[in-house]
Amino acid sequence: MKAEELRKLTDDELKDKLTExxxxxxxxxxxxxxxxxxxxxxxxxxxxxxxxxxxxxxERELSKAGGE
Incomplete structure (x- = not known):
């Protein structure tokens, strides 16, 4: 799966995919x-x-922390 496709998914979808x-x-x-x-x-x-x-x-975690 390409990173571009993964970036379109939400955090919850990514976590589900990770478990899978x-x-x-x-x-x-x-x-x-x-x-x-x-x-x-x-x-x-x-x-x-x-x-x-x-x-x-x-990356998303760091961008949220940096944006605060």
């Missing part, structure tokens, strides 16, 4: 440990999506 991606990452890691994944690059992509969401949430 963390669950997906846990499942991917489990599948990889048990039997291997067809596309191990999915783990890397999911981790990057999580990082993007956390970055956007932090």
């Amino acid at each position: 991606l963390k669950k997906k990452l846990m499942n991917l890691r489990f599948q990889n440990a048990v039997g291997g994944l067809e596309k191990p690059s999915e783990i890397k992509a999911t981790k990057r999506d999580i990082a993007r969401i956390l970055t956007i949430l932090r």
